[in-house]
Amino acid sequence: MSTGIYILAFAILLAGLYAIVAKKNVVKIIIGLLAMDYALNLLLVLVGYRTGGTPPILAEGQAPAKLAAAAVDPLPQAMVLTSIVIGLGLTALMVAMGIRLYERYGTFDTNRIRKLRG
Amino acid sequence: MTPFVPLLVILPLGAAFCIVAMAQVSRLRRLAAPLAVAVVLVNLAISALLLGAGDIRTFVGGWGPASTLGIELVCDGLSRLMAVTINLVSLVAFVFAVPYMRRFTKVWLFDAMLLMMIGAMNGVVLAGDLFNLFVFLEIAAIASYALVAFGCQADELEAAFKYMVLGTVGSALILLGVTIIYSLTGQLNMAIVHSLLGKAGLGGPAVMLAAAALLGGLALKAAMVPFHAWLPDAHPSAPAPISAMLSGVLIKASGVYVMARVVFNVFGVSDRLAVILMAMGAMSMLIGVLLAVGQWDFKRLLAYHSISQMGYVVLAIGAAVQVAARPSPDMALAGLCLFGGLYHLLNHAMFKSLLFLSSGSIEQQTGTRELKKMGGLARRMKVTSFCCRVGALSIAGVPPFNGFFSKLIIIIALVLAGHEVLAAMAVFVALVTLISFVKVQRYALEGAAADAHAADAVEAPVLMQTAMVVLAVICIVSGLAIVPLRQHVFGPAADALLAAGKLLSMGGAP
Numbered sequence: 270m271s272t273g274i275y276i277l278a279f280a281i282l283l284a285g286l287y288a289i290v291a292k293k294n295v296v297k298i299i300i301g302l303l304a305m306d307y308a309l310n311l312l313l314v315l316v317g318y319r320t321g322g323t324p325p326i327l328a329e330g331q332a333p334a335k336l337a338a339a340a341v342d343p344l345p346q347a348m349v350l351t352s353i354v355i356g357l358g359l360t361a362l363m364v365a366m367g368i369r370l371y372e373r374y375g376t377f378d379t380n381r382i383r384k385l386r387g
Numbered sequence: 388m389t390p391f392v393p394l395l396v397i398l399p400l401g402a403a404f405c406i407v408a409m410a411q412v413s414r415l416r417r418l419a420a421p422l423a424v425a426v427v428l429v430n431l432a433i434s435a436l437l438l439g440a441g442d443i444r445t446f447v448g449g450w451g452p453a454s455t456l457g458i459e460l461v462c463d464g465l466s467r468l469m470a471v472t473i474n475l476v477s478l479v480a481f482v483f484a485v486p487y488m489r490r491f492t493k494v495w496l497f498d499a500m501l502l503m504m505i506g507a508m509n510g511v512v513l514a515g516d517l518f519n520l521f522v523f524l525e526i527a528a529i530a531s532y533a534l535v536a537f538g539c540q541a542d543e544l545e546a547a548f549k550y551m552v553l554g555t556v557g558s559a560l561i562l563l564g565v566t567i568i569y570s571l572t573g574q575l576n577m578a579i580v581h582s583l584l585g586k587a588g589l590g591g592p593a594v595m596l597a598a599a600a601l602l603g604g605l606a607l608k609a610a611m612v613p614f615h616a617w618l619p620d621a622h623p624s625a626p627a628p629i630s631a632m633l634s635g636v637l638i639k640a641s642g643v644y645v646m647a648r649v650v651f652n653v654f655g656v657s658d659r660l661a662v663i664l665m666a667m668g669a670m671s672m673l674i675g676v677l678l679a680v681g682q683w684d685f686k687r688l689l690a691y692h693s694i695s696q697m698g699y700v701v702l703a704i705g706a707a708v709q710v711a712a713r714p715s716p717d718m719a720l721a722g723l724c725l726f727g728g729l730y731h732l733l734n735h736a737m738f739k740s741l742l743f744l745s746s747g748s749i750e751q752q753t754g755t756r757e758l759k760k761m762g763g764l765a766r767r768m769k770v771t772s773f774c775c776r777v778g779a780l781s782i783a784g785v786p787p788f789n790g791f792f793s794k795l796i797i798i799i800a801l802v803l804a805g806h807e808v809l810a811a812m813a814v815f816v817a818l819v820t821l822i823s824f825v826k827v828q829r830y831a832l833e834g835a836a837a838d839a840h841a842a843d844a845v846e847a848p849v850l851m852q853t854a855m856v857v858l859a860v861i862c863i864v865s866g867l868a869i870v871p872l873r874q875h876v877f878g879p880a881a882d883a884l885l886a887a888g889k890l891l892s893m894g895g896a897p
Contacts, residue, residue: 282559282563286556289552289556295548302552302555305555305556305559306555306559309559309562309563309566313562313566316566316569316570342573344456345566345569348518348569351518351522352562355525355529358529359525359529359555362529362533362551363551363555366536366547366551367548369536369544370544370545373540373541373544374541374545382545382548383545384541384542384545
């Protein structure tokens with residue numbers, strides 16, 4: 270079960286990478302980058318997951334050691350939140366830059382966005 | 388000294404926020420540039436003070452040494468060297484930017500983003516755990532994408548988009564590597580991860596995958612050949628002070644520094660990693676310089692030379708890894724390799740920033756970046772030409788400038804380590820670099836003016852001259868002060884890498 274989700278995360282990662290390498294449209298490249306980002310977020314959450322784990326919230330009167338034995342690892346969840354926020358900022362910047370590119374070149378086709386050479 | 392360490396990160400990030408807030412009031416908007424320069428000046432003072440202090444561990448956010456998961460800033464020899472380099476180049480670039488950026492609107496936005504980049508780079512070199520390292524890398528990278536596109540012209544946007552796509556792929560690979568390491572060890576603190584991986588040893592397929600993902604991502608950030616495609620577009624397209632920052636410090640702080648840190652202080656030395664580093668370094672060195680020779684765009688030529696010069700640094704670090712991974716390692720020789728590499732890293736930060744700033748000064752005064760359209764500038768722009776010459780002689784490795792000493796040390800260390808072919812290659816690359824910069828001198832500074840703009844060129848504003856002269860003086864002084872520099876700066880920096888795990892014994896719980 271969990272192996273399947275790991276494979277899924279890697280498949281999404283590779284699909285994103287494929288879009289970045291093979292597609293010639295700025296919007297599709299941005300979508301590829303987002304897919305890669307989300308695959309990594311998924312992987313990161315999976316790393317802290319344990320089958321049948323409880324939420325990592327300390328109930329009143331519960332011993333910390335007992336919670337640690339039963340709960341999922343909260344640290345990757347904190348990391349994923351950070352990563353999502355970074356991804357949000359990056360997406361905003363990428364889309365803004367895509368719009369500006371369209372204004373300057375009148376196209377999203379990377380074959381025609383080619384002023385720089387060498 | 389402990390309370391000062393987080394200030395290196397907090398001050399620029401806080402000031403960036405303040406500048407954006409201040410800019411909403413038109414009367415306060417003029418204060419943006421002075422505030423930014425003041426903050427960077429304070430940062431430089433702090434990092435210079437730290438240079439005299441010992442290794443410092445700072446726990447941020449109320450976490451103590453008992454917790455292995457808290458956020459930790461580690462200020463060891465290498466971090467101190469990098470912090471001084473970053474803040475020095477930043478200060479000079481900011482001073483240069485005050486007159487240079489007048490042609491743009493919304494300069495406060497530039498100030499804020501550059502401050503953000505500086506704060507994030509300080510964070511990168513101070514971070515003691517892998518995830519913070521990743522976060523600061525991302526902040527620096529996002530700020531730099533926006534700064535490359537600052538002019539919003541067609542070619543700038545194109546270069547910035549290319550840079551952003553490749554940079555994001557690099558960051559994703561780094562995050563993948565960090566994730567795998569966390570799932571293997573359950574820790575993020577570099578020193579603890581190092582000791583845990585040391586038990587398992589570098590050989591398991593998962594560790595290999597983590598190392599490959601991390602090194603691949605970092606090579607993208609450092610623009611090593613074959614990951615270099617974005618750099619010759621992105622660095623010349625940015626405004627000149629940003630080119631100086633990107634080539635001067637960003638590719639070092641977020642590429643080469645982290646690479647050295649990860650190889651020595653996380654994975655530990657091994658032959659396999661040494662081969663990867665040395666191959667990338669040698670290829671970058673050779674291919675970068677061969678691509679540079681044919682360039683006629685001044686800034687593009689400088690950008691290709693950045694790839695080549697970073698190749699020297701990575702080659703030297705790779706040689707150090709290889710020496711340290713031998714069954715009976717000669718630590719003095721490994722230290723010499725690292726000394727050469729880190730010394731060249733500092734020198735490259737100085738002379739490449741100097742060259743990019745002088746190219747910006749020439750571009751502003753003549754309106755062109757084409758070498759063929761310049762000419763005769765030595766008579767009309769005396770200070771800029773003098774500084775450009777100092778930079779060119781330094782990068783070409785002419786004694787007594789700093790580039791000569793660092794290249795000499797790298798070549799000697801390579802011979803001593805038994806890599807005569809690579810040493811010969813380094814000599815050859817130095818020669819081609821010299822030829823390439825003779826071309827720059829010949830076409831830009833000597834001869835007759837090629838067109839009316841070049842003939843009418845006058846000297847740049849005083850602040851721009853000051854910035855260039857400061858760097859030129861440092862280029863000369865750091866070449867002559869090699870012995871005290873080695874003793875007080877590079878010795879501790881090399882030790883920080885070679886004595887991995889030392890920080891753990893400073894009082895942290897494993």
